[in-house]
Amino acid sequence: MEFTRRYLPMEWEERWRKEKERRKRMIEEGGEGLERDNNELRQIVAYNNSKMGLKSLGDKTEENDLRKTEIDMESTSECMSGKGFGDVGQHVCTYSSRTFHKDIFKTLKELQNSSLLTDLTLTTENGRNFNVHSLILAAVSGFILEKLNEINVFQSWNTEGKIKMRSVLIGSEVDEVGLQAIIEFAYCGDVSILNKDTITQIKTAAEVLKVPRLLDLCNNMDTRCEDQCPKIEQDITFADVNLKNTLQSIERMWRDKVGCDVILEVDGTFFHVHRVILAASSDYFRGMFTSGMKESHQNYIALPFIPSCELETLINWSYRGTLVLSWDSVFEITCTALQLQFQPAFLLCLRFLQEQIHINSCLDVASFAEAYGLSGLLEEANDFILRNFREVSATAKFQDLAAENFVHALDQAISGYGVTAINGGIFISGGFNCKYVCLVTMFLYHPESGSIYLADMSNDRAQHCMEALQGCLYVAGGVCNMRKFYTDQLACEVYNPVTDTWTDFASLPVPHVGAASAVLEEKIYVLGGYCQDDYSESGLVHRFDRGLQRWENMGKLPGAVTDIKACLINLPQHFRL
Structure with missing residues (x-):
């Protein structure tokens, strides 16, 4: 799914922030008493569920593609989440993608192949040039790391917004094959050209440029156990491990502010980062740094409309591939990830919202999904609400909602009406209005679009029957207005939805007010x-x-009944007379 909204629904975010502030104030004012009330309520719900044989709402057995670790928060944080989301606020989850290291280095390799944001040229003795990202090479090569520490990275950009390419001349000991192998190792985690014919050249390059992990790979090449696993599987394992180690080296350089080439400022907070890492993680920053915008050659960039806490979380994601999420922060992080186009991080936030949804959070998830047009998330949230409607409807947040939040309300309050469904539509006829006057109205109702009024009946009626038969709607029985009182309505009529017209048919021989009705074998029973x-x-x-x-008398029921409903069920053959 692509998210291309230019303007974000800031009104929803403001409501959410106010809700968080309200919850915190209530916790500070209510303190332990509020938490005690919540615990008592949870005990009552658990007791009722056990008596009814219901499972706990928190039970989850499905395995996820994403690895998540639940971490219990400190007791002070438990109080902060007391009222708003109940016990779901007492823990946070760390979500990570198993393929993050592969995905980001694949993007980095694409940037290198396109010479985007490359800031270092490695030149062999024969004059062959290789444009690379100094950060990526420094993560595997001690030689390049020393060079990176010697230069002022912020002077790598000229006033025209173009990179001043730093050039390093590689000595004669390193040939083109060896240098190419080191670059492939840095971006891919393995060396496809490593074999018995090239191992000497690659090993020499690894020694000169101080690439210990590649050197170990060369030393271990002949000692790999061919009997234990095929070479292809070994190469995949080595590549995964090496890419993870390279990513950890990049993170350490970021922590030490080595090679950081841009500063992001948000509300007085400064973040030293690497352009190439943000460009590989975020389409927003990739466009900012590679499309010729003025920010592409600025060493200092202010982001006035981005919250600092959420940006810090996403920057951490860019270097680690993990997100620490809780209900106190997930909506803000999701909004920021969507706004700054951190697509993989955004998808992890959606996974949290789907997997950790709870009776105290489902309404917020549904509102958020609707505000941002997330149809899949909205469907799951609505399904959760319906499956757990008894518990959800007991929450204070649900009771504060207007009925219009769920379905489109009827145009007026009515009772005693006839209703049936045909051709995918809900038809409602007659009934009493709020003054208990019998109506002649007929309308088609849809939960999203509301009421569409159709042709009126010939006779007013309420507490009547309405059944669908061969594409038409038959109404019979009930009462009708007679001055200040009611009288029996014996007249019957049929509605044709195609022509939007009513036609009279045979009247009932006796009154049937508040009767049940059903259709069996193309005949209507009252x-x-x-x-x-x-x-x-x-x-x-x-x-x-x-x-x-005509109407036929079919006899009597075992006893007199009124205000009942009838339905059809298919009985097994051995139950039939």
Whole structure:
């Protein structure tokens, strides 16, 4: 999925920040009492669940592609999360991608192949030049690291925004094959040209340029156990380990501010970073540093609209490939990752929102997903709400929501109406309004778009039956208005959705108010109900035959019933008479 919104819904972020401040104030004011109330509530819910045979909402058995480690927070942090998200705020999760080291070095190699952000030229004695990123080579080569420490990196950019390429002449001991092998090792973690014919050249280059891990690879090449695993599997394992070690070396240089070529300033906080690493992690910074913008040649860049804590988290991600997430920070980090186009980090945030969703956080997840157009996340959040509706509806946040947050409300309050579904639409007829007046209305309802009014019935009615038969809607029974009182409605009519018209058909022989109805074998059955004139309940069953256009008396129910519903079930053959 691509996210190309130019403007982000800042209104939602502001509401979320205010909600966090409100929660913190309540914790500070409520203190231990608030946490005690939450614990008691959780105990009551757990007890009820155990009695009903329900599983805990926190149970998770599905294995994830991403590795996550749960870390219990200190007791002071547990209090900070008391009211807002309950027990989910008592731990944080560290998410990491197993392929991060491969993905970032693949991008770095693409940048090197395109000569983007390369700042160092390595030249062999025969005049062959190789443009590389000094940071990547310094992560494997002690020789290049010494050179990097000697220069002022911030002088590597001229006033025209172009890199002043630093050049290092490699001695005669290192030939083109050896230097090419070192560059491949730095970007790929292995050397494809390493064999018995080139091992001497590559080993010499590794010794001169101080690449100990490549030197070890050469020394161990002849001692690999061919019987234990195929060479292809060994090469993959060696490459993974070497890329992880190279990434760790880059992180150490970042911590020591070695080779950092740009400073990002956010609200008085300064971050020393490497352009090439941010460009490999973020499409936003890649565009900033490689597209000729003024920031591409500035050593100091101010980012006034980016929160410093979230930017620091994403910078850490760029060097480590891990994200530390909790419900107190995940929404802000997700917003910033989306805004700055840290796509892999953004996807990890979505995984946290999906996997750690809880009854106290699901409504926030749904609101966030809707605000940012994340249809997949919104669907999962809504599914979670429906699966756990009893618990979610008991939360204070749910009770503060307006009904319009879930479905489009009806245009007016009605009761005693007839409703049925046909052709994917919900049709509602008649009923009482708020003044208990019987209505003649008929409308098509959709939860998202609301009500579409159709042709009115010929007769007002409420507490009636409505059934779908052969593409039409049949209404029968109920009561109708008579001055200040009601009387039995015996008239029946049928609605054609294609022509939006009503047609009368045979009237009921006796009243059926508040009766049940069903369609069986292309015939409409009306069961029970009462008579409005004398309030007598009836167990009579009448059947309308569409072919004969008349009502037939089918006998009585075992007893008089009213205000009931009927449905059809398919009985096994041995239960049938």
